[in-house]
Amino acid sequence: MRTQSSVEIGTEWGIVSARQAGRELSKEVGFNNVDQARIATAISELARNIYLYTDNGMIGLEVVERGCLKGIKIVSRDEGPGIENLGEAMTDGHSSSNGLGAGLPGAKRLMDEFDIESEPGKGTVITAIKWLR
Amino acid sequence: MRIPILKLGKYLLISIQVELDDQTALQFQEDLLNRIHEEGSEGIVVDLTSVEMIDSYIAKIIGDVVEMSNLMGAKVVLTGIQPSVAITLVEMGVTLSGVPTALNLEQGLEKLQEELEG
Numbered sequence: 001m002r003t004q005s006s007v008e009i010g011t012e013w014g015i016v017s018a019r020q021a022g023r024e025l026s027k028e029v030g031f032n033n034v035d036q037a038r039i040a041t042a043i044s045e046l047a048r049n050i051y052l053y054t055d056n057g058m059i060g061l062e063v064v065e066r067g068c069l070k071g072i073k074i075v076s077r078d079e080g081p082g083i084e085n086l087g088e089a090m091t092d093g094h095s096s097s098n099g100l101g102a103g104l105p106g107a108k109r110l111m112d113e114f115d116i117e118s119e120p121g122k123g124t125v126i127t128a129i130k131w132l133r
Numbered sequence: 134m135r136i137p138i139l140k141l142g143k144y145l146l147i148s149i150q151v152e153l154d155d156q157t158a159l160q161f162q163e164d165l166l167n168r169i170h171e172e173g174s175e176g177i178v179v180d181l182t183s184v185e186m187i188d189s190y191i192a193k194i195i196g197d198v199v200e201m202s203n204l205m206g207a208k209v210v211l212t213g214i215q216p217s218v219a220i221t222l223v224e225m226g227v228t229l230s231g232v233p234t235a236l237n238l239e240q241g242l243e244k245l246q247e248e249l250e251g
Contacts, residue, residue, distance in 0.1 A: 016154045019186060037186055037217035041225065044188035092226050102189035106225030 003063040009050040009078075018047040018059040025061050026072050030132055038110040039072060039130050045107040046076040046126055052097050054080025054123070064129065071112070071131040079123040086116060136161045138168050144245065145172065146238075148180040153187070158194040165198060169207045176245035177202060180238050182213030192227045199232050208248050210234065212241035 005025065007018040022043040026036045043059060050057035057078025064073045083089045090108070095101035104126075108114040111128040118124040134157045139146045145168055151157065168174065179198075181187075187195070199209045211234045222229065233248070235241040 012155050016152055019188075020152070023185075034217040034220050037215075037221050038224070040186045041188050041221045044186065045225075048188065048190055099190050099193055102192075102225045102227050106189055106227070109224050109226070110221060 004061065006058050006060040007047075008056065008058050009047050010056050012051060014059075015044060015047040015051055019044045022059075022061055022072075022074065025063070026130070029063055029070065029072055031072070031130070035130060035132075039074070042107040042110045042128060042130075043074055045103040046074065046128070049103060050076060050078045050080070054078040057123075069131050071129050074111070074126075074128045076126040076128075077123070082120040082122055082124055083116070083118040084120050086118060090116075134160075135164065138165060140168075140172055140174070143174055144176045144178065144242070145169065145174045146178050146180070148183070148238075150183040153184060153191050155190065155194075158191055162194060162198050162201070166201055166205065169202060169205050174207055175249055177207055177209045178238060178241040178245065179209060179211050180213045180241070181211060181218070182215070182237075184218065185215065187218050187222060189225060189227050192222060192229060196229050196232060208233070208245060210241040210244050212236065212238050 005021055007021055008014055009018060019040040023036050023040040026039045031039065047059050060075040062073045064071050088094050090105050092105050093101040112131050113129040115127045134151060136147060136149055202209045211232060214234060233244060235244045
């Protein structure tokens with residue numbers, strides 16, 4: 001089993017490749033159908049943010065273990081403008097792209113762990129984990 | 134990539150069987166509205182049985198398609214939404230409120246018939 005991969009999000013097709021890679025890896029790890037959809041959807045939201053707000057970035061996927069837990073870790077990394085107001089970006093219904101404003105808060109709810117590090121001008125790193133139950 | 138739109142009497146039937154990327158979804162939006170205009174269709178069924186993932190952006194496009202078709206005077210029913218898709222949409226907080234849905238194609242057509250006759 002491949003335990004690590006990364007997908008460049010330069011074009012819109014990167015969004016599709018990233019979520020397909022995520023679905024495949026989560027299937028290999030043993031996630032059920034619903035969790036596969038949760039993981040693929042969260043990846044799609046994160047990859048779309050990279051595509052919309054930055055020139056380029058990548059989605060990294062990794063199989064992780066903590067004690068007897070096994071899971072999948074998604075890392076979204078970009079060198080874009082950063083998120084100025086994290087609280088606002090994590091608020092339901094707030095959209096700076098004319099979307100539904102469900103992107104970041106939605107992705108957080110689909111995953112078990114969710115962490116954002118962002119500095120204006122220096123980019124954003126989002127780390128999210130889903131554990132196998 | 135283009136999604137085929139089939140005509141059945143006064144209805145249009147669409148079965149989405151590809152992984153929906155943004156461009157395909159937007160192209161579909163335009164194609165469907167043009168077909169409604171050309172054919173004078175009164176009812177549309179969009180079957181999502183083969184769609185494994187809908188993120189918030191694709192959900193917005195689908196909701197918009199329904200609203201735009203309504204503006205033109207055509208009713209749309211979404212059918213075949215997978216359990217995993219329903220779960221992720223609701224967990225994300227995407228409600229697609231006001232969008233008529235049915236379990237499968239057959240019930241979708243019945244629902245349209247009721248709406249159009251009632």
